[in-house]
Amino acid sequence: MTTLVLYYSLSGTTQSVARNIAQALDTDLATIRCARYRPGVLGYALAGFDSLRGHLPEITLEPEVSLEDYDRVVLGSPIWTSYLATPVRAALSNLAGWPRHVALFVTAGGQGEPDKALNQAESALSHPLDAQCRLTQSDLDSASDGGVLDRFVAGLDQAATAQG
Numbered sequence: 195m196t197t198l199v200l201y202y203s204l205s206g207t208t209q210s211v212a213r214n215i216a217q218a219l220d221t222d223l224a225t226i227r228c229a230r231y232r233p234g235v236l237g238y239a240l241a242g243f244d245s246l247r248g249h250l251p252e253i254t255l256e257p258e259v260s261l262e263d264y265d266r267v268v269l270g271s272p273i274w275t276s277y278l279a280t281p282v283r284a285a286l287s288n289l290a291g292w293p294r295h296v297a298l299f300v301t302a303g304g305q306g307e308p309d310k311a312l313n314q315a316e317s318a319l320s321h322p323l324d325a326q327c328r329l330t331q332s333d334l335d336s337a338s339d340g341g342v343l344d345r346f347v348a349g350l351d352q353a354a355t356a357q358g
């Protein structure tokens with residue numbers, strides 16, 4: 195099964211997890227680029243504002259991959275105001291060729307539950323996710339996520355088979 199790890203990251207956390215997953219799976223890695231947001235207070239404020247009003251920014255992929263070329267996408271997003279980051283929402287809405295198999299991981303500061311973001315991904319794709327996992331900052335800071343990420347990665351193939 196050909197797999198692409200595709201992620202957006204504003205301040206580096208999701209990027210680091212995405213790189214680890216791509217390395218563990220030995221797969222391609224691509225980033226969702228979005229010039230609208232920059233790290234820093236103003237960028238975070240704009241990100242939060244856009245997230246709440248559902249504004250979808252312009253995005254590009256680097257490298258310029260085609261989702262059609264993959265059987266599965268492992269998608270990574272930060273949580274913004276309890277939802278997927280708006281560049282990821284834009285990717286789900288605007289990119290063609292999403293495969294049947296999509297697994298989602300989100301990174302979060304720790305507040306709230308991930309249900310809104312997961313529901314958002316499933317309704318944009320119009321089908322259930324293969325698998326999902328949520329990593330909080332304390333999971334990542336403690337250098338031990340309690341096995342959440344390892345289990346997510348190890349279970350991906352079985353989850354894809356179960357989804358048919």
Ligand SMILES: Cc1cc2nc3c(=O)[nH]c(=O)nc-3n(C[C@H](O)[C@H](O)[C@H](O)COP(=O)(O)O)c2cc1C
Pocket residue numbers: 202203204205206207208209238239241242243245271272273274275276277301302303304305306331
């Ligand atoms: C605009 C904005 C809104 C956020 N909202 C939430 C939130 O609702 N819940 C949460 O747990 N973390 C929230 N966070 C924290 C991020 O989800 C967390 O720091 C994430 O790991 C950042 O990923 P990144 O470094 O890849 O950008 C928010 C961060 C930003 C910038």
